[in-house]
Amino acid sequence: MTMLTKEQLLAMPESEYMSADQLRYFEDVLRNQLTEITMRMAEATQLIRQRSESTDSADVATDEETRQINMRQAEHGRIQCRRINAALERIKTQEYGWCEITGEAIGLKRLLLNPTAELSIEAQIQREALEKHMARSLA
Secondary structure, three states, X not given: OOOOOHHHHHHOOHHHOOOHHHXXXXXXXXXXXXXXXXXXXXXXXXXXXXXXXXXXXXHHHHHHHHHHHHHHHHHHHHHHHHHHHHHHHHHHOOOOOEOXXXXXXXXXXXXXXXXXXXXXXXXXHHHXXXXXXXXXHHO
């Protein structure tokens, strides 16, 4: 079975939206991202566990800052993995590619840019506006 190219995916008619071939394409993209992120997280975790032997305060401070950066990267990776796994689950249930709020198509271009997208652009804009309004009212 040959994997679709991005160009072939975009050239497909609307009636093929989230067909088996398109779902397979995004499943491969998501699985590749998951593998890459998992490897980066393993590297970051290994760097976090390494302890510096230096007694120089500047080196110790630099090492601690690097450790904090690696911890943030590992946490970001965990969040990305959860989002990817959720997207893979939506592929299994054939809910992938459809806005969780409106039920409308998210769109291939948006999914190519953000394969874990759960909302259409319009729904995302509305959600962000609501969150901004709520944040202002709490301030």
